[in-house]
Amino acid sequence: MAKTSGKAKKEAAKRNEYGRYKSWFWTIFAIGISAIVLLFLLASWGVFGTMPTFEELENPETNLATEIISSDGKSLGKYYNENRTPVKFEELPDHLVNALVATEDERFYDHAGIDAKGTMRAAVYLGKRGGASTITQQLAKQLFTQDVSQNFVGRVLQKFKEWIIATRLERQYTKEEIITMYFNQYDFLYQAVGIKSASKIYFDKEPMELKPEESAVLVGMLVNSAYYNPVRRPELVEQRRNTVLGQMAKNDYITEEERDSLQQIPMEIKFTPQGHDEGVATYFRVYLQGFMKDWIEENPKPDGTKYNIYRDGLKIYTSIDSRMQKYAEEAVHAHLANLQKEFDKQNRNNKTAPFRDISGEEREKIIRDAMRRSERWRILKEQGKSNEEIAASFEKKTQMQVFTWKGNKDTVMTPKDSILYYKSFFNAGMMSMTPQTGEVKAWVGGINFKHFKYDHVKQGKRQVGSTFKPFVYATAIDQLHLSPCDTLPRSLHTIEAGKHNNQNDWTPKNSDGKYDGMLSLKRGLAESVNTVTARLIDRTGPKPVIDLVEKLGVDTREIPEVPAIALGAAEISVFEMVSAYSTFVNEGVYVKPMIVSRIEDKNGTILYQHVPETRDVLSKEAAYVTVNLLEGVTQFGSGTRLRGDWGVNDPYYKAIMTGYPYNFSNSEIPIAGKTGTTQNQSDGWFMGMVPTLATGVWVGAEDRAVHFGSIRYGQGAAMALPIWGLYMKKVYADPQINVPKGPFPRPEVVTIQTDCSSYGKAASENEDSLPDELDF
Template sequence: MCIAHLRHPTRRGVVRTLVAIPAVALLYVLLLIPLTPGIGDLRRAKIEQPAQIHSADGKLLAEFRPTNREWVHLADISPNVIDALIATEDHRFYTHHGLDWRRTGSAALHTFSGSRQGGSTITQQLARNLYPDEIGRSQTLTRKLKEAITALKIEALYTKSEILETYLNTVPFLYNAYGIEMAARTYFDKSAGHLDLLESATLIGMLKGNSYYNPVINPERAVQRRNTVLAQMVKFGHLSPAAYETLRRRPLRIDFERQVEAPGRAPHFAQQLRRWLIDWADSNDYNIYSDGLVVRTTIDSRLQAMATQAVIWQGNQLQAIANAAWGARSGCNGGNTDVVRAFVRETPQYRAAKDAGQTDADILKHLNADRPFMQALCDNKTRVQAAFLAIDPRNGQVKAWVGSRDFSTDPFDHVQQARRQPGSTFKPFVYGAAFAQGSKPDDTLVDQAVEIPLAGGEIWRPNDETPPSGRPVTLRDGLAYSRNRITAQLVQNVGPYKVARLARAMGVRDSPLDAVPSLALGTSPVTLKEMVASYGTIANGGARIEPMLVTRIENRKGEVLAQFAPNKPEQALSPAADHELLDVMRDVVNRGTGTAIRNRFGIRADVAGKTGTTQDNADGWFILMHPQLVAGAWVGFNDSRVTLRSDYWGQGAHSALPIVGDFFQRSLRNRMIDPRERFVMEPQTGFFESMRDRLHDWYQRVFAPKPEQKAAPVKRNPPRRTAPPVVAKAPASSSAPQPPILQSPHSEPSDIRDEGFAGLVPDLAPTIDPASASAAP
């Protein structure tokens, strides 16, 4: 029956079918209307209100704009631009109501015949540009219907002038230039109001395909497309044929200058904050680019300026040393030949030549003779990098954040993104774990050769720059003078897993730590932010507070949308153990590897800290603690194969310490921190702590290992009263007192130097991972 009806349809059936098809189509369109964007956002694009980021002292740090865009009114745009746009993209713009039915039908016929052609009006293109996620990007009927519905909604509420203005201010032009104003500046170094006919035609021609008609890299195509635009202007009466014949022969003249956003006072900090703020805004139904949010941060603009100046000053000093060491002015002809060859082999030019069948020797000979190539490669590889972070340990507020020497040249953030070996700055975790177990600063270990068996049959032999003396060294001196052999024995007594666990509890929360003996000397890469936050825990009596960046968020009217209080402290190390650790770290700056803080920078405040240097002087570290501020710096190169090639300048005491010293000197001089402030006095020993100390003494007397055993004995010296911080300035030429067994107290050894080093065996040792970390011991 049904088949018969299909073969012989009745007149009524045909009518029903003809009525049903448009009815179904209409129903489908009606169902799509709620799925199209609300065009009230068009005004939001016109009155864009980017989030403003302010410092704690009220200075503007940054504005979060979605793109490099500057809005200009239609009256301030050259008429040549508007004529070229209308003639090329939508010559019936002023007569249709969002859809050009004639153009749409023509485009459909061409598409069905195999010659695909666009039929979108300017209003449709605007809808697609403003709402790409809501409308979609696929070439489907549903997407075209959504685009058409949105265009009709825009035309119903906005004038033709408003639509043109919004379109020209939101269309992309490559090189981070959005809108006609930034395009005019980028390609012709002028404002949109001064664009002539050829320049206007060139920019409008790019709209068909920005990359394909890019006048910078495809000038021939750009000229052809420009002339097509001029021909369209002739066709629709915007240009005379005679003028066209003259103009089409003109060469393409551009004045290209890539547009970059102003870095602001704290660009790396703002870069990290943007990610957090986007998540917050999404969760609370705000838009960081258009809702006029005002974000009050913890950064102090004065401290930020001091930190930036210190990084630039020291970075320039070290750059001169690096240039001399590597022969940077002549393409690294003074550098390590094998390393330089490795750099060349890693370049795209080398790989392309290799793929073309050239031999390694021929490629190296050719590229080494290319002076511009070698100079650019050397400049990139031997550029000194540096980073700095300062935190208030009392509340976790970040006060200064410098991610590199120059954000425009080095946008990579070495504070939070870079993971580097911390060297001896990791040693306080070892000593803190020991003090938590009952060890005392005056306990001794013998300065002797150390051999620690590892999984797989390997032997780890940590060493110092001076040979073993065979004499007892206190834990206080072991940390003050950064002795590797003493620290290695101590981690053997404590256990590397407990050290890793304490480091995790104190602030190393994101980087995995290999729980192997060499961890004690800082072989597991961490971030500067983690290390400074951990030292903040030490300065805060052993209580960890998560670093915070924002105190509150307001709307454009000043109404508070969100308020953020400091995170609740977490006791990572007992106050008694923390006091002992802090007191020992005072000796680092009073008489150990960090004495330049006292002697060179004249800082007399109550401070404590630690230097750090890694294998071959690849990384230099220094972190200094004050009751009100903890600051740390890292110095190195992006490629760890590059170093300053100096046993003096490569040490953290001479590369990173001056940055922190200069910063603290300025901070104290300007009364940003109180020079009279002191760390909390030693806490009263309670009953349980007293019993623990007695049990520890008894255990040491009964079960202490014999001198001939591999693990060195721990010897308890009579308690001594710790000297207060230095209060009289020492002459610059004077040297700190030296213990009899240490020949070079101010020279810090490379913190992971050893003989037969085999301590980094991650697959043979447990790893403390952030997700599985447990509490402090």
């Protein structure tokens, strides 16, 4: 009995002890659950840090780059603090989305923001068999919880916040929207924020153009873009890419055969940085930046605040054609690299190189002035250095990266020597425009924006030489109803002091030294005979010429009202010259150049729509006759280099005429144009027009003392015309651009005689005896 009682007591004690354990278990479990619930509640109430509001979840605040878009739909560049341009889900290829889900969140379509199975696995194995963060949690972290605490408690609280935000995001957005936001948000390094920037920077493609193996590279970077860096660790990234492809096969997005095939493809990265100094149309983008600054000042948001091009995600649709821009940049680079080679060759024995026709003292003065204008001088001056100390610093060798025609080069030289080095380079300004609409199709402001910031299209103004003469001829045609067939003496002509505000007698000379016989106006302009132009401005007076030039869009405030302007001493920009010449092609109607067609906000709402600005300047007949005169330049004058292969075996042509012969058919492609050369060959110009495109080219150096020693090499027909020829050959060869080859438009009624067939015959007979210089 006693034994039975003792056994019962022991069993009762065990039951009581089990009950206590059970009670403690459920109590601890309840406390744990309550604590977790409480933590969730406290986190959601913002106790552990501010939580996003409903409005913030609806419209997450991100820095969106403003994108510059060409007329043919290509991205020219961006303005940004963060280089992020959002895409829509429809713009993402299926294999990119599948790679993301297979690698980062296999059960993405089955959970509501938190993967319970993944979370339990991570807790049991302490993350050794994979993490538990879903795509939605990673998005929550990127959007709202980027600052991660370094201590354990902080990381736990951070995770609670991510869970809460993730579940809210799942309620707020569809799965497709979450994937899209994730791809738009991630930073892929090198200013590649978001999948669109990453596709462009690493593969020079739009996201939809990515191949499966390329998508796998970008998805592989998502785990840690700094570690899996395609530029610095290509072998590691290729291994990671293959892991992603394996995950795609595991989740049945691709077959095992496709996996094996894709893994065998060598990884090819086409690294294309999108910094502000790189890419296409760099000079244009800087000018556009100023345009946008003015537009923003005049067009505030509905709430009164100002737009920000660095974070508001605007889309700027421009007139630039990406293909024509590419051809223009290629033409400038090809010819100037060739021109520079010849210039350097001719300068080998020049003691004042790269300058000519100056003394050693003048050379040193140019260098001293450049030193004082430099950024180095400004910075050292702000640091309190004396002028002597600063000047001495320019004599000390230092490491630097300099521009060469074969790419940037690391070297060691003194800052003073670098000034001389950069002074020696020829530069260029080039603009191409559709006369009928004012659309600027190509804009090349220089040879390399990183090293030469000055824009020679709009910012720079240089003497235009003989390219000014058509304005004198157009004034004479408009006022006096002259014909291209009318003749004037080639002989010397003096405009006496006191006439037309002329302070002294003015007797210009012809560059070829010929003064005999009579010349038709067509021949006078084609051969750029100075005495003929002088006679014309004597008859019209300089003021009507200036008035016409002003109506053609040129700033005339610095152009003096004297006869000597007829030969091109005025300083005018490429931008102004192209718009002025375009008016002749557009039947006398001036159209203000247009660079922006419309501006949209990030939602696609149109904020700005271009409205053309036009005005009648010349009659249709006067404009047509002027174009007819300018056609003579390419038929009988210095522009004949565009037509045939005259002089093709001349060593001079091989050395200087890049891409020669151009072989533009006289019957198929009408070309009106004018070359121009200024004093001492410091500036070379060519203005060329076809019926639907007007293009201007200027070539010269920063200092006018840097020039060729002879007119043979330094004239506009050798310095600038080849760029036009190379550019237009590529434009005509591209069927997608489709520049028509028909004749210039002719008015229904033309009372002025333009058929000077007798002159054309004489010119063709004397073609082989054309002088080297026809455009001075």
